[in-house]
Amino acid sequence: MSRIFNFSAGPATLPQAVLEQAQAEMLDWNGSGMSVMEMSHRSKEYISIAEQAEADLREILAIPDNYKVLFLQGGASSQFAMVPMNLLGDLKQADYFKTGIWSKKAIAEAKRYCDVNIVTDSEANSFTDIANPNTWNLNPNAAYVHYTPNETINGLEFQSIPDVGDKPLVADMSSTILSRPIDVSKFGVIYAGAQKNIGPAGLTIVIIREDLVNKINTPPSIFSYKTHADADSMYHTPPTYGWYLAGLVFKWIKDLGGLTAMAKHNQAKAENLYAAIDKSDFYNNPINPAYRSWMNVPFTLNNADLNKDFLAEAKTHGLVTLAGHRSIGGIRASIYNAMPQQGVQALIDFMNDFAKRNG
Ligand SMILES: *Cc1c(COP(=O)(O)O)cnc(C)c1O
Numbered sequence: 001m002s003r004i005f006n007f008s009a010g011p012a013t014l015p016q017a018v019l020e021q022a023q024a025e026m027l028d029w030n031g032s033g034m035s036v037m038e039m040s041h042r043s044k045e046y047i048s049i050a051e052q053a054e055a056d057l058r059e060i061l062a063i064p065d066n067y068k069v070l071f072l073q074g075g076a077s078s079q080f081a082m083v084p085m086n087l088l089g090d091l092k093q094a095d096y097f098k099t100g101i102w103s104k105k106a107i108a109e110a111k112r113y114c115d116v117n118i119v120t121d122s123e124a125n126s127f128t129d130i131a132n133p134n135t136w137n138l139n140p141n142a143a144y145v146h147y148t149p150n151e152t153i154n155g156l157e158f159q160s161i162p163d164v165g166d167k168p169l170v171a172d173m174s175s176t177i178l179s180r181p182i183d184v185s186k187f188g189v190i191y192a193g194a195q196k197n198i199g200p201a202g203l204t205i206v207i208i209r210e211d212l213v214n215k216i217n218t219p220p221s222i223f224s225y226k227t228h229a230d231a232d233s234m235y236h237t238p239p240t241y242g243w244y245l246a247g248l249v250f251k252w253i254k255d256l257g258g259l260t261a262m263a264k265h266n267q268a269k270a271e272n273l274y275a276a277i278d279k280s281d282f283y284n285n286p287i288n289p290a291y292r293s294w295m296n297v298p299f300t301l302n303n304a305d306l307n308k309d310f311l312a313e314a315k316t317h318g319l320v321t322l323a324g325h326r327s328i329g330g331i332r333a334s335i336y337n338a339m340p341q342q343g344v345q346a347l348i349d350f351m352n353d354f355a356k357r358n359g
Pocket residue numbers: 010074075076077078102148150151152172173174175193194196
């Protein structure tokens with residue numbers, strides 16, 4: 001068996017140790033005589049898996065007690081609707097940062113429910129920069145403020161939490177959650193699809209401050225945070241296997257030293273890759289260095305005619321899924337938690353060699 005280095009933006013590479021443990025437990029989880037996939041979500045065995053996963057996530061993210069953690073279906077895209085459905089209350093306006101393609105999607109969905117005020121708009125600079133905070137336009141009548149800490153497609157990442165006063169701050173952390181420590185108490189809601197940094201697709205994690213769960217509103221039950229919070233995410237069948245696998249990933253992070261260790265690992269990988277891009281006159285990354293993503297590194301070849309050759313040759317070196325998003329083109333290396341330093345080094349070595357041969 002040979003594993004390649006998979007730079008996919010999502011679903012993305014998972015830690016090999018986690019996959020091996022899942023494999024070992026596939027037919028018989030812990031003497032139960034069945035696979036986790038075959039268990040009732042109400043069984044004693046499954047509840048123990050679910051509770052352990054939540055406890056480990058709470059520990060590694062240091063989630064305060066006044067926050068609920070929900071394990072839902074629907075993907076991050078479902079949260080684009082659930083956030084306004086649940087958080088507007090009596091208000092009819094919300095603030096959104098527009099810093100990339102994912103925040104644009106969140107904005108488009110929110111407009112179905114409320115008036116959206118754009119706090120700052122990076123579209124004019126093709127989502128390569130974020131304007132100075134003293135130019136931000138926050139609306140005092142907004143019910144909440146939404147932003148996308150890491151724009152997966154554009155490779156633009158906030159390196160600190162924006163100061164939005166005392167409005168609930170809502171963050172789509174799909175592609176950055178668990179990449180570094182964060183102060184959860186600064187947020188009203190954090191949500192993330194699992195398939196970037198947590199586990200398999202199909203699981204969506206929502207971390208929500210309790211007072212926001214109890215807002216008075218009446219979305220359909222399945223789209224209500226209160227429904228899921230009151231039922232400990234067991235209102236209906238949760239994505240049981242994804243929840244289990246996420247639990248294995250949380251344990252893997254704990255064993256490696258938690259999010260402080262993870263941040264060191266991720267920062268080093270990103271710095272090495274950006275340094276290789278910056279010191280060549282063959283490759284280019286357009287993002288303001290103050291906002292470069294640790295997780296998704298888009299870059300272009302100065303001669304775009306060579307893109308196809310680059311991707312094809314990279315593949316023969318076991319470096320795959322490096323094509324940029326179809327809306328942007330070029331190359332994108334997604335280097336989430338589970339991408340080892342050796343994978344990034346193999347990519348850098350290949351880039352240097354390709355530049356030498358084609359420059
Ligand atoms: C991948 C991604 C999404 C979409 O997630 P789905 O689970 O496919 O709905 C939304 N936001 C961000 C930032 C993403 O990276």
